[in-house]
Amino acid sequence: MGRKAVSRRRFLQTAAAGMTGLAAPLSPAQATAGPAAGESKPTRFQVACMTLPYARFPLRRALTGIRDAGYRHVAWGTTHQEGSDKRVPVMPADAAPARAKELAARCRDLGLEPVMMFSDIYPEAKNAVAVLRRRIEQAAAARIPQVLTFGSTRDGGRKLWLERFRALGPIARDHGVLIVIKQHGGATGSGEACARITREVNDDGIRVNYDAGNVMDYLRLPPAKVIADLQACADQVRSFCIKDHRDFPPPHQDCGPGLGEIDHYRLLHLVAFTGRVMPLCCENIFAPRVRRPEKPEGVDALARRAREFLELVIAGVQATT
Helix, strand or coil, rough: CCCCHHHHHHHHHHHHHHHHHHHCCCHHHHHHCCCCCCCCCEEEEEEECCCHHHCCCCCHHHHHHHHCCCCEEEECCCEECCCCEEEEECCCCCCCCHHHHHHHHHHCCCCEEEEEECCCCCCCCCCCCHHHHHHHHHHHHHHHCCEEEECCCCHHHHHHHHHHHHHHHHHHCCCCEEECCCCCCCCCHHHHHHHHHHHHHHHHHHHEEECCCHHHHHHHCCCHHHHHHHHHHHHHHHEEEECCECCCCCCCCECCCCCCCHHHHHHHHHCCCCEEEEEEEEEECCCCCCCCCCCCHHHHHHHHHHHHHHHHHHHHHHHHC
């Protein structure tokens, strides 16, 4: 057997092993655990689709579409259109934890393991501590390992963020939940800026979520500098909001992975051997300059394409040759 054939067989074996690992549900404790010192085991990537791309359709249709597109993991978005004109939160901020547990059970009955939920509040908001505390309780009841937040630290907000995250970190840890902060323009527009906050907070309950599309978009960075930004914060990153971005042809716009200018091989290579569990949650799956689908079946097709692309990238960056 020739060298090329052997390499191809190894690649396929690695791909199959990696995709098997993607489907395995994990407890919150497993999902926040890191590797022991000196280890370089493959990262256990969990390719998930957010319900957000299905926001124009009912939540139930979003969940069945995500399942039928081949996903085994899901991230809860913000709202969905239920009926002709009614927008309903996926999980209201004031909902009892039991309600989150019920929705998580519905997801699992469909074969979808929830890995992340939006907090739907900025850390600098007046009621942020109370809402984030409730989100932690909801996530713990639902056995969802990560709660996502983002906002702005301008106008002296950085001090407030530090104070609040120092208070929330122990609460998150006590519940087996991780709060992750992603980039959202301004003073927290880069991963490096978010990592400066998490390093100063210095609590295992507070870490970084990386959104390459947001970094390229809000900061108007070229793709190579996005990779450099991730490199500067990779030790703090525990999950991704997967979103690509394209500057050409104009107008510049966010899009699905592999349809923009960000090199996902270089991106995921930086975190491919952490030994951790790391959700990759598809937030944008749409094609640039193409009208978004009017029917949910069109969203299903784009969701499937995003999953297949990411699984191939994972197999490639973790292949042994």
